[in-house]
Amino acid sequence: MNKVTNINLERIVDSLYHLCKPSLINLFRSSVLKAGLLKEIEEITDPNAIYPFIPLMFAKNRMVSKLANEKVHALLHQVPLHLLSKIDEKIRNSTFSKHYNQLSEYWYNLKPSIVDSYRGHSTEFVVILKSLCCHPNGYIRYKAIKTLAENSIEEAIPFLIIRANDWVEEIRILCFTTLNRLVSKELIDHFIESLPLLKQLEIKTRKEHLLDRLELIRKIESLLATQCSDALFKKINSQEIIIARYAFAILAKADSKIEQLLTVTLNNRDIVIKVNAFNLAHNQYDSDQFLIYLNKIKDDKLMPIRKKALYAFIERYPNQAKGILEQALFDRSRSIRHLSRYYLKQLGISEFSNYYRDAINRQDKPIKLAILGLSESGNKDDFRSIQPLISKNISQLNAAIINAAFKMQPKGWKSMITDLLSNPDQASLKSFANCLLEYQDSYTFEEILELVYKRNSLMHIRYFIRLLSNGYYDRWMVLNVILGELTLITDPNIKVLFEQYLHTWIHHNCPNKIFIRPCHENSNTCLDKASNLLKHNPTNSLYKELLENIKCFIN
Template identity: 25%
Template structure:
């Protein structure tokens, strides 16, 4: 089951109180459709008012439920099964109830554990004239009972017309889901729906879908609109590049070269160069350099100070074709000219393009008050020449700023020889913030395996924070499992007793199976 919010969880608990009708109304208003499986038993209550309230709440929650989430609900609604003696009576009772059932009861019954009930519900849904039945019939197209699959498929094939274009678009995620289902061959059916929606008669429905609140529907609508009969692909791409959804803009950036040209292309590339997504900015720089090289030079120079490394690399790559320049000198100018807003980026750029001797420039900013600058210094030194600055990385690992500590850990994992295992163990034995301990634990796999084990056993014994204990236990399990796959070698004789003592001392803190496996490795 999906995790319920604390508010909804408290309401579910109140369903056992005399105030359940009011509670059902509150649940229906909450919009948290995860509650539906909890409400179904009340739809079988002997109290007509409770049945009516439960059905109304389920109806409201179904309106909030995205089409694809119905697949999740389908699995959980039929999770309960009655006893063999109750099975027949429950089925007969449900079959009688379906004769005059509301649409809400029919839709829920189409997911019932009994094939007889599902079949009866699907037959009734097939008679429903509007588009509300589409998602429930699409789910039953993959039912494990062939007769039910056939009823659902026949009904949907009869509705495969442009008049139902909007209903097909609204449920396109369930249509595409059929391609991952294996109880029948659905590819021809899915292709036919896609082909239908790309027809000229469905243009209006596709255009309307471009403004849907559902990202999945908009994604499909943009792709289909570009490929539709008589489509104005350029206008669709321009609109897609202004969409709030990252995936849509990323897709449009890959289509812009083939769908736009001249002034329209240039205008959109200028918009793309400021997009929050780095891959879109990279695409714009590449296309500007190819199609508008004269205008691209200044833009590429400006992007040398982009906050994303891959965008800076793209700018340098295309500038090499248009305008030769010394990038390290450029970044040094920015640093020394006091452009504080670009300092962190310039330091990062110098680390990417400078020479070993320029690490002294970076080190001057290692105690800068800005966290982003200090992180850039660590990244730059790691790329240029980290060896003289081992103490800086170790000190930064213990920083109170999580980002700085994480950056130091990342650099030390690349150059583990900069860390003395005994010093690291001593540091971890002291009281440290959670993030420092987590980042230090990430360094252990870079050391000798028996040294790893000693440090982990020590930490397990004296660490008092439950979250860290769990992380340490995970690493001990990993140590034992990986040692089983790869030859570890036996520790030195004078180390065996010490490791044995630490293992025995921490025995109560670990699983018996893990303890036994580690002991076996020590002895063999």
């Protein structure tokens, strides 16, 4: 909630409610709200604050009801349409807290005849009718949705779609009848903004009128594809995933739009849309067209698409497959590099080191990927091709060289890694941490402490904590180091990281885990350090819990 807490909201609503209460005091009160209260109401932008304002729209105090109406209108405008059905459900099922018991009477005691008071096209009436479409009383919902459709078709369509799944049959029939009447070339553009609601209606599980519901949805989709295709193409790039995917699905059913659709989605960022586009091309294109399409997506940013393209080349175009597989040896995805080597072996090629060594020497391929490929397929002797690159001290290359040194383990590989980590960047540290988690026996805890830990470097400590959290090291030795460092560090951000680790350490160190009991020397050392920390931070509950945990193991 923006700038307004729940406590402030209760106070604001309470102030408005007391203005509405019939009393002699209110007769003499000023009818003008304080500027501070108006400013606080204006600052409320969270849609979750809408519920206590809805009953106030029906208060007899005209100033309060108008103010509540404006607030409900503004907050409803903030609600994305795919969340409107949840807002509707919460309004219908909302149970007001004790604080709002009397306030709720404005809402729950309404009669169906109240709807007759709001026939007109004013914004105020439309907002009230929208709210009444979500009323728990079925008679009120029926009259409200009918009146809203008569007053404003555009505003009514989202609520007609929601109420088409109402549990009251008369309301469902009314909504289906009205929607069927509205589905025409002249009015179909009003449905374009309600795509998420249409999708939600399609997957609803209510069995009544199921065939009618699906028939109506298909009718709307068909008209949208033919009459509003430009708008649908824009929706494919929507930030709302449900809208983008549904727009694609509608256009995919229109044969005349497939070529344009597959072109538009080439650079789409959503993996589901990209996979569906690939499947559409696979099913609709002839052999020549599909080959052109594959050449466009074989270097796609998304790994699953590159992999599907590679499989398609292997299965459908064996003559071109060898060249594509050789290119895939340098793919940035390790799984695709492995896949390409596997299928090249089926073609009789078993030596891959030459590909990577030549690429490193000629530098006609990304050198980082050539290093990674060589580390996966070569041996320690092949590391000679990589060694001259160490002196270049290039960030991304250093990360790949560390990876290669771990896997190939040439003579003196640990000293090479030590040199590369003497003044590392994030990429090098990340590469070292990933490799160490894969080859945990390569380094002892003392070696890691010397290589990775730097007391005043937040970056180093993040990776150090990551290694401690995911590795298998003597937990009491680790605790001893952490407690010692907590007495020395001054950076609050680093202290938070260590305390988060301590919290995890405590919950993983249960007294019934006999196998992790410390030796006498370690236990006393940790106990002394924890006691010292608690002495300097007597109110810290984490240190108290840690001290009790250590004592459990000693005793």
